[in-house]
Amino acid sequence: MELRPSAHIDTFARDHLPPADQWPGLLLDLPGPRRPDRLNCGAELLDHGLERYGADRPAVRDADGAVWTYGQLRGHVDRIAHTLTTALGVVPGNRVLLRGPTTPWLAACWLAVMKAGAVAVTVLAAQRSRELATICEIARIRHALCDLRCTEDLDRAGVPGLRITTYGGASPDDLLRLAGEAPTSYEAVATSADDVALIAFTSGTTGRPKGCMHFHRDVLAIADTFSARVLRPTADDIFAGSPPLGFTFGLGGLVVFPLRAGASTLLADRGGPERLLGDIGRHRVSVLFTAPTAYRAMLGLLRDAPGRYDLSSLRRCVSAGEHLPAATWHDWHRATGLRIINGIGATELLHIFLSAADDAIRPGTTGAPVPGYEARVVDADLRPVPDGVPGLLAVRGPTGCRYLADERQRVYVRDGWNLTGDTYIRDADGYFRYVARADDMIISAGYNIAGPEVEETLLRHPDVAEAAVTGRPDEKRGTIVAAHVVLRPGVPRSEETVTALKEFTTAELTPYKCPRVFVFLDELPRTATGKLQRFRLRDSAQGAQGAQGAQGAQGAQGALQ
The missing domain is CATH 3.40.50.12780 (ANL, N-terminal domain)
Incomplete structure (x- = not known):
């Protein structure tokens, strides 16, 4: 026009x-x-x-x-x-x-x-x-x-x-x-x-x-x-x-x-x-x-x-x-x-x-x-x-x-x-029914969160070798940000490390984008060509606590007020 x-x-x-x-x-x-x-x-x-x-x-x-x-x-x-x-x-x-x-x-x-x-x-x-x-x-x-x-x-x-x-x-x-x-x-x-x-x-x-x-x-x-x-x-x-x-x-x-x-x-x-x-x-x-x-x-x-x-x-x-x-x-x-x-x-x-x-x-x-x-x-x-x-x-x-x-x-x-x-x-009567997001956007408490943005922030921390972010179902917020992290050699999988990562992301990102759960892994799942398999992280997140040495932590207070 x-x-x-x-x-x-x-x-x-x-x-x-x-x-x-x-x-x-x-x-x-x-x-x-x-x-x-x-x-x-x-x-x-x-x-x-x-x-x-x-x-x-x-x-x-x-x-x-x-x-x-x-x-x-x-x-x-x-x-x-x-x-x-x-x-x-x-x-x-x-x-x-x-x-x-x-x-x-x-x-x-x-x-x-x-x-x-x-x-x-x-x-x-x-x-x-x-x-x-x-x-x-x-x-x-x-x-x-x-x-x-x-x-x-x-x-x-x-x-x-x-x-x-x-x-x-x-x-x-x-x-x-x-x-x-x-x-x-x-x-x-x-x-x-x-x-x-x-x-x-x-x-x-x-x-x-x-x-x-x-x-x-x-x-x-x-x-x-x-x-x-x-x-x-x-x-x-x-x-x-x-x-x-x-x-x-x-x-x-x-x-x-x-x-x-x-x-x-x-x-x-x-x-x-x-x-x-x-x-x-x-x-x-x-x-x-x-x-x-x-x-x-x-x-x-x-x-x-x-x-x-x-x-x-x-x-x-x-x-x-x-x-x-x-x-x-x-x-x-x-x-x-x-x-x-x-x-x-x-x-x-x-x-x-x-x-x-x-x-x-x-x-x-x-x-x-x-x-x-x-x-x-x-x-x-x-x-x-x-x-x-x-x-x-x-x-x-x-x-x-x-x-x-x-x-x-x-x-x-x-x-x-x-x-x-x-x-x-x-539906046949013309009403529309939500199924899911079609991309990797995470919607938490009504806020859009791009996983790659959070990943880039985590990767700037000296203790992080690899990072991948997914959404995890949550009763209160609908979805929360879960960070799957491969630490550099010698860095302990401890609550102190979780705290350090929380403080780092909180200083770098708007609070609602910060991970509320951290899962420490030996490696991220990838295809033969090196493409990250996010669906495997989403599937494993449900049982990751304890099963893979995961450390859970509450992230920064969300921005929804």
Whole structure:
């Protein structure tokens, strides 16, 4: 398709879109509000939302109960946007890295980047310096807005030419101090609907992260499909959840969807299942976004302390990020009377594209295509397979995969379809049932973990000769990372060695990627040609404890909060 003229001065993002023949087929004839050629999603979500719902409506809440109205939120956003363009020299199309815990200020920074016509690259507060350096290299980032509490790893990344502006401190050049002197209104840059608004990074099976580029119209499309047609929020809803804004699951569920509906959102920078349950009662949360792991953990708390938590305000529960077992769905329904809206999404498609709500829910299935999307199950040659036969999930809709200058685009998009890497079965009634991942990606507590990335980290430790990483089933997290390690001669297979490897990986990787189990082996299983046989490691992992001199260890605390 032909792109509309860009408003970007820095054209790097558009210049590095995949070739037209590698794009997914897009279904753009959507119901809902008209989408003009000139479209700024930040202005649409905030300015136009304020016009529709009023300046005095609550918009954003923090963990301590402070509330910003839509008018106050726009004031903060516009001051930051002015500061970006005048004091910091950001021009439309520049990539701006955003880093910090989930707070109202992080959301305000994201909206300001949108209104300034720049490209947001939101990363996790827990990501380490090596990961940050790689992201900055791939996206050629020269500006960063960082919560003062999260600067250490970004400083250590040593990104050439990166200007880091912190917020939340007392220095004269703190972003919020600079913004305090800026005008209170800002006219959003008239970006094209086809201008890149954000680059979301996701791990690849090779370990090198992939940058997924999404347009301004894509941000609104996810609100006008899954949110409007399946979730169906109201302006009186209060959203909350555990996914960080560095994940598109969190960005959609905690920023885009509530603002599009004129609702409010709780952005709390501390969490855990117990805190999440408490927040529902304290803040009268009505819409909850989290992963199956958290629902299981909350069920345990509800069983252990019946009557302690007030969930009477809750009316919508959304689960994504990993497979939701039917048993978890039924247990939650029995405990709360609420039916979880299950769904599958992908960073490549920005948000959820298979789901079902209310009476359409069938526990144990993911659901049906979200209105606006199409899905099918295909074989390796992209031919649809009969209902009831497992195959590869193929999806297309108003959003789709556009990797930033990455040859893996050819793998993810074929003949106009996005191939998600999941094996599914389509039932005769049109519902889709999850089977397994089709690649070596590990999904733990809703987080994608590329095994090769963890392996490369382990191999940098002087005591490690070889390493292979697989997923191991786990009752609480769905899957955990198991590291199969061949140690160098003379290194003992001891708890001290396990501790050393734990500490090393924790210092190098985001905590949720770190191995939670270590298995020490004499050698890794390989074919005659030297290819690693991961399936043998997966099979042996079940009985490896003790059988092969394995040493189990709990890894770093996971990032799901």
